Amino acid sequence: MKTIPPNEQSRTRMSPLGYPSNLLAPGTTYEQVNETIGSIVLKNRQPAPWWIGFVVAFGLLMIFFFAISWLLLRGVGVWGINIPVAWGFAIVNFVWWIGIGHAGTFISAILLLLFQHWRTAINRFAEAMTLFAVACAGLFPLLHLGRPWVFYWLLPYPDTMGVWPQFRSPLVWDVFAVSTYLLVSIMFWFLGLLPDLATVRDRAKKNWQKKFYGVLALGWRNSAAHWQRHQIAYLLLAGLATPLVLSVHSVVSLDFAVAQLPGWHSTIFPPYFVAGAIYSGFAMVLNIVIPVRKIYHLEALITERYLNNMANVMFATGLMVGYGYFIEAFMSWYSGDIFEEYMMMNRAFGPYGWIFWGLMLCNVIVPQALWSARIRRNPLTLFIVAFFINVGMWVERFVIVITSLHRDFVPSSWGMFFPTIWDWATLFGSVGLFLTLLFLFVRFFPMISISEERELVAEPAKANAP
Amino acid sequence: MNDEVLYGLAAEFETHEQLVRAAEESYAHGFRKMDGYAPFPVDGLAEALGKKNHIPLLVLLGGILGGSSAYFMEWFANVVSYPINIGGRPLHSWPAFIPITFELTVLGAALTAFFGSLVLNGLPHPYHPMFNLPEFERASQDRFFLCIEARDPQFDAIKTREFLQTLVPIQVSEVAR
Numbered sequence: 001m002k003t004i005p006p007n008e009q010s011r012t013r014m015s016p017l018g019y020p021s022n023l024l025a026p027g028t029t030y031e032q033v034n035e036t037i038g039s040i041v042l043k044n045r046q047p048a049p050w051w052i053g054f055v056v057a058f059g060l061l062m063i064f065f066f067a068i069s070w071l072l073l074r075g076v077g078v079w080g081i082n083i084p085v086a087w088g089f090a091i092v093n094f095v096w097w098i099g100i101g102h103a104g105t106f107i108s109a110i111l112l113l114l115f116q117h118w119r120t121a122i123n124r125f126a127e128a129m130t131l132f133a134v135a136c137a138g139l140f141p142l143l144h145l146g147r148p149w150v151f152y153w154l155l156p157y158p159d160t161m162g163v164w165p166q167f168r169s170p171l172v173w174d175v176f177a178v179s180t181y182l183l184v185s186i187m188f189w190f191l192g193l194l195p196d197l198a199t200v201r202d203r204a205k206k207n208w209q210k211k212f213y214g215v216l217a218l219g220w221r222n223s224a225a226h227w228q229r230h231q232i233a234y235l236l237l238a239g240l241a242t243p244l245v246l247s248v249h250s251v252v253s254l255d256f257a258v259a260q261l262p263g264w265h266s267t268i269f270p271p272y273f274v275a276g277a278i279y280s281g282f283a284m285v286l287n288i289v290i291p292v293r294k295i296y297h298l299e300a301l302i303t304e305r306y307l308n309n310m311a312n313v314m315f316a317t318g319l320m321v322g323y324g325y326f327i328e329a330f331m332s333w334y335s336g337d338i339f340e341e342y343m344m345m346n347r348a349f350g351p352y353g354w355i356f357w358g359l360m361l362c363n364v365i366v367p368q369a370l371w372s373a374r375i376r377r378n379p380l381t382l383f384i385v386a387f388f389i390n391v392g393m394w395v396e397r398f399v400i401v402i403t404s405l406h407r408d409f410v411p412s413s414w415g416m417f418f419p420t421i422w423d424w425a426t427l428f429g430s431v432g433l434f435l436t437l438l439f440l441f442v443r444f445f446p447m448i449s450i451s452e453e454r455e456l457v458a459e460p461a462k463a464n465a466p
Numbered sequence: 467m468n469d470e471v472l473y474g475l476a477a478e479f480e481t482h483e484q485l486v487r488a489a490e491e492s493y494a495h496g497f498r499k500m501d502g503y504a505p506f507p508v509d510g511l512a513e514a515l516g517k518k519n520h521i522p523l524l525v526l527l528g529g530i531l532g533g534s535s536a537y538f539m540e541w542f543a544n545v546v547s548y549p550i551n552i553g554g555r556p557l558h559s560w561p562a563f564i565p566i567t568f569e570l571t572v573l574g575a576a577l578t579a580f581f582g583s584l585v586l587n588g589l590p591h592p593y594h595p596m597f598n599l600p601e602f603e604r605a606s607q608d609r610f611f612l613c614i615e616a617r618d619p620q621f622d623a624i625k626t627r628e629f630l631q632t633l634v635p636i637q638v639s640e641v642a643r
Contacts, residue, residue: 031607034607064634165543167544180576184572187577189578202603218589219591222501224489225512225517227511228517230583236582243572244572372547455506462492
């Protein structure tokens with residue numbers, strides 16, 4: 001059976017509002033879906049872009065290991081952090097990565113509960129992205145500890161020192177929020193993957209593939225009783241993940257907001273952080289999905305409607321983030337507090353002012369291009385806008401962490417922060433870790449939910465609802 | 467094939483509508499020990515087969531257990547075992563204990579949903595008689611099966627086969643144990 005030819009999908013249908021409306025190319029069969037997604041995993045040969053991307057990602061991963069080794073040998077002094085800027089790149093990267101993770105849960109859980117069928121072709125992908133982004137995120141606070149090998153002191157256990165974590169501290173809440181998030185993301189991802197592992201097991205021709213996927217599929221046999229429990233457990237996990245995803249970035253924002261520091265001490269932080277997280281997460285999904293769709297010829301499954309809808313959500317959350325920037329500036333003036341006022345002036349016109357204006361360019365000005373339907377629907381322009389947003393969201397966290405810390409109340413305690421080569425090596429190295437895991441995922445696991453795609457085939461009315 | 471080695475009789479269908487109709491008719495005919503197999507969750511199939519589901523209750527209990535033990539842990543650690551006076555605030559400062567209580571409620575419920583669904587489904591379960599059926603590979607791809615098991619009190623190798631034939635399947639096959 002042949003895969004679906006890419007030109008099939010160009011016959012895009014339009015909804016009354018002028019949006020592309022089909023989630024599946026017309027006339028798709030079960031076998032086409034199985035073959036299109038399954039063959040990527042079962043075929044041995046990967047396309048050249050996969051190899052090029054994997055080599056680059058793996059190289060960056062080696063840089064990451066090198067940077068971590070150096071850090072463990074020499075301590076956190078190899079980074080540019082100092083007093084007053086004690087939270088440098090490590091915390092910037094942590095917040096950036098954990099924010100990226102949020103789109104995965106948003107797509108897979110919140111859109112599932114809202115019966116948005118346009119999540120089907122992208123949810124697996126987005127969940128995997130969440131997992132890897134949270135794994136990257138989790139490393140940074142641990143590395144920032146200075147003595148990462150005693151990380152378990154963060155956990156409550158009856159130790160011989162007779163001390164307990166201080167549960168009134170947001171930093172301890174963070175430990176629980178992030179580790180719960182990681183565990184729930186793994187379970188949600190694996191539960192969704194289980195039926196597809198069985199499909200791949202049953203289609204496998206080579207012995208190692210039969211064994212590998214056979215073990216992972218745990219003996220799943222598609223029985224009605226299995227599906228019933230699976231579906232209710234999946235739905236409940238989605239329901240649990242929904243408040244969880246909102247809580248995680250809220251807790252992260254409380255790490256800042258509970259402190260007294262001007263620029264951090266603000267009640268808008270939790271909603272503004274959550275909007276920013278979904279914003280950057282959708283940007284990352286687009287930055288990954290657009291090339292993958294092209295390389296593996298998945299245009300028939302990841303239709304234009306997906307790209308358009310993702311662009312819409314990204315744009316809406318982007319406007320919320322822009323509102324957050326405005327309110328921060330407004331409140332610093334309206335509060336009448338000289339430290340707040342100075343913080344804002346320093347942020348925009350101080351030594352790091354050019355970074356602030358770069359942030360405005362990336363996160364507020366460039367995304368205005370998304371008002372145009374032509375830009376939203378063209379994969380290339382959408383990719384470029386999403387890339388700006390990803391950079392912009394990293395810069396936003398830099399502005400929040402560093403420009404707030406470097407000048408607080410007393411001018412005698414002011415200072416500057418300059419990243420070292422090891423700061424950059426850990427940042428780009430973590431990108432390498434993320435991409436390496438993602439490339440391996442695309443190679444070894446079905447990157448689109450095959451069983452959910454089959455549901456769309458069985459009920460075309462769902463797939464083509466405007 | 468004699469009854470000792472026979473697991474059941476499996477009818478194969480082309481569409482999920484046919485499978486649901488077959489399941490309803492078999493249930494009406496009095497069969498209980500049976501299962502349907504489909505490559506995606508078919509609405510109403512489990513109900514037609516009379517399958518019950520206890521996951522939601524278990525998940526609720528898991529969540530309550532997770533949340534209450536989290537709150538107890540925080541209270542015990544910060545009030546009883548290791549009290550520290552921070553700025554004169556009360557030791558039992560309950561609002562600060564809520565975030566972790568919430569997180570562990572979610573964790574307890576999620577662990578129960580995940581492991582509960584696997585355990586109740588009997589997974590991991592590497593060997594199952596249904597895998598003896600050569601066509602069964604397609605249950606995870608594009609075919610729909612209904613298997614009436616030999617342990618059903620109404621089961622009779624000949625009469626049950628005749629009954630399954632009335633449901634107009636593609637074919638009816640014996641499944642070895």
